[in-house]
Amino acid sequence: MDREVIIRADNIVKKFGDRTILSGISLDIYKGETFVIMGGSGCGKSTFLRHIIGALKPDSGKVHLLGKDLSSLNEDEMDKLRMKIGMCFQSSALFDSMSVGDNVSLGLREHTKLDKSVIDIVVKMKLEMVGLRGFEDMVPSQLSGGMRKRVGLARAIAMDPEIIFYDEPTAGLDPIVAGVIDKLIVDLSKKLNITSVVVTHDMKSVFSIADRVAMFYEGKVLEVGQSEQIKNSKNPMVRQFISGSPDGPIKFFRQKDDYLERLIA
Amino acid sequence: MNFFEKIGAVVLSVYSYIVDVTALFFDTIAWLIIGPVKRKSAKRAGIFYQMVFVGAGSLIITCFVAFFTGIVIAMQSAYQLGKFGANIYVAPMVAVSLARELAPVLTALVVAGRVGAAIAAELGTMKVSEQIEALETMALNPIRYLVVPRFLALLIMLPCLTILADIVGIFGGFLVGVFNLKLDPYRYMTFTFKYMAWKDVWTGLVKSVTFAVVISMIGCYMGLKARGGAEGVGRATTLSVVTSFILIILFDCILTGIFFFANQ
Numbered sequence: 001m002d003r004e005v006i007i008r009a010d011n012i013v014k015k016f017g018d019r020t021i022l023s024g025i026s027l028d029i030y031k032g033e034t035f036v037i038m039g040g041s042g043c044g045k046s047t048f049l050r051h052i053i054g055a056l057k058p059d060s061g062k063v064h065l066l067g068k069d070l071s072s073l074n075e076d077e078m079d080k081l082r083m084k085i086g087m088c089f090q091s092s093a094l095f096d097s098m099s100v101g102d103n104v105s106l107g108l109r110e111h112t113k114l115d116k117s118v119i120d121i122v123v124k125m126k127l128e129m130v131g132l133r134g135f136e137d138m139v140p141s142q143l144s145g146g147m148r149k150r151v152g153l154a155r156a157i158a159m160d161p162e163i164i165f166y167d168e169p170t171a172g173l174d175p176i177v178a179g180v181i182d183k184l185i186v187d188l189s190k191k192l193n194i195t196s197v198v199v200t201h202d203m204k205s206v207f208s209i210a211d212r213v214a215m216f217y218e219g220k221v222l223e224v225g226q227s228e229q230i231k232n233s234k235n236p237m238v239r240q241f242i243s244g245s246p247d248g249p250i251k252f253f254r255q256k257d258d259y260l261e262r263l264i265a
Numbered sequence: 266m267n268f269f270e271k272i273g274a275v276v277l278s279v280y281s282y283i284v285d286v287t288a289l290f291f292d293t294i295a296w297l298i299i300g301p302v303k304r305k306s307a308k309r310a311g312i313f314y315q316m317v318f319v320g321a322g323s324l325i326i327t328c329f330v331a332f333f334t335g336i337v338i339a340m341q342s343a344y345q346l347g348k349f350g351a352n353i354y355v356a357p358m359v360a361v362s363l364a365r366e367l368a369p370v371l372t373a374l375v376v377a378g379r380v381g382a383a384i385a386a387e388l389g390t391m392k393v394s395e396q397i398e399a400l401e402t403m404a405l406n407p408i409r410y411l412v413v414p415r416f417l418a419l420l421i422m423l424p425c426l427t428i429l430a431d432i433v434g435i436f437g438g439f440l441v442g443v444f445n446l447k448l449d450p451y452r453y454m455t456f457t458f459k460y461m462a463w464k465d466v467w468t469g470l471v472k473s474v475t476f477a478v479v480i481s482m483i484g485c486y487m488g489l490k491a492r493g494g495a496e497g498v499g500r501a502t503t504l505s506v507v508t509s510f511i512l513i514i515l516f517d518c519i520l521t522g523i524f525f526f527a528n529q
């Protein structure tokens with residue numbers, strides 16, 4: 001298989017203080033695939049995501065995004081690259097001072113010279129794609145969690161990005177809305193040939209959307225492979241994670257530790 | 266930690282704080298200058314929105330404070346000057362103390378409490394709910410997009426509010442002079458403008474420009490540094506008001522000193 005590598009992480013190491021979050025992660029992500037990163041909370045998957053979008057700089061190692069070495073780019077070049085990616089945040093991160101329409105159109109208004117009427121049409125199209133036609137004038141505080149996620153998704157795809165990153169897209173949603181979001185992710189990558197990188201620990205969504213899966217554990221890649229291959233993995237840690245069993249090689253006390261961390265974070 | 270280590274820790278944290286705020290200030294200035302060149306200046310609509318919030322929104326409270334301050338200075342100085350039969354000097358007393366000192370400082374304190382706190386709370390909430398990060402991933406620099414409009418709005422509106430406070434405060438003193446001290450209105454105003462020099466007004470405006478920089482930079486810095494959810498936002502807001510108050514008084518003292526000694 002000779003596919004184009006769109007994201008290459010090369011031995012990424014990151015420490016916060018004396019806590020090592022990422023201890024040498026190397027991954028290749030190919031153009032057009034849906035790549036899922038799964039793992040327990042605090043295993044470094046969100047931190048890794050922030051490295052590949054250039055929000056954090058690694059202590060050592062290199063990230064290549066769309067063929068460019070992130071460490072060699074200046075702020076302007078980085079901004080040009082950022083316009084080719086979209087990001088869906090865990091908390092949606094909608095701008096609450098703006099209406100839904102303004103949220104979606106912000107990137108277009110700031111980065112393009114398109115006419116307002118054209119932008120309005122694009123916004124309508126993007127909202128239609130996420131099933132929120134006619135919601136332009138609502139403000140984020142009027143929306144439910146699932147709707148906010150979908151507006152976040154519409155905003156991420158507004159600039160027609162080549163890669164979309166999702167940080168826990170289905171966390172905290174009811175199963176039906178989670179299913180809708182999963183379907184949207186698949187649709188977008190199949191219809192528009194967008195590369196999707198999804199960070200999640202929702203097992204149901206992992207195997208319904210993923211082409212390939214990587215399992216992170218304590219800042220390392222435990223196993224990476226095709227969706228089927230991970231599903232039938234022999235690795236006891238992966239098996240435990242998929243089945244969600246409290247007994248196994250991954251100890252509960254660690255998870256308790258992480259739970260505290262999640263509450264504080 | 267022993268005593269000296271504690272002192273060292275405090276000094277180091279204050280030092281890094283000063284360095285960070287100064288860096289934010291220079292970044293803001295850089296965006297102000299290179300922004301238009303790179304066609305990435307702050308949006309005019311955003312600046313006007315902030316100007317309405319900072320200026321028009323603070324009108325009533327600024328006038329209220331200035332009006333009663335004018336009345337109070339008039340009464341307090343009449344208490345002293347009356348002993349010498351020099352009641353007419355209430356007029357320049359009110360005008361000069363307002364223009365040089367009270368209008369810029371009190372207006373800045375009011376605006377720091379109202380606008381500085383709002384800036385810290387808004388940016389802090391945006392920070393803890395990942396909105397700042399969302400801006401960055403959309404290739405929108407938070408300094409250009411959020412800090413510059415607030416900085417400009419304060420820089421323009423705070424001196425305007427100060428001039429307004431000068432006028433309203435003088436009017437407050439005028440009412441006391443005319444209705445309580447039975448001074449001739451025409452004579453009161455003549456004395457006011459005879460003793461109030463341009464220098465009194467522009468030194469006051471220099472102060473208010475400095476305070477505008479302090480309020481906007483501290484508010485934005487505290488907001489952008491906020492972390493840890495609602496409590497973090499609350500802490501950022503409190504810290505921004507307290508720090509702004511301290512710095513306003515401190516810079517007031519420094520600037521007054523400079524104007525005072527430069528005159529000798």
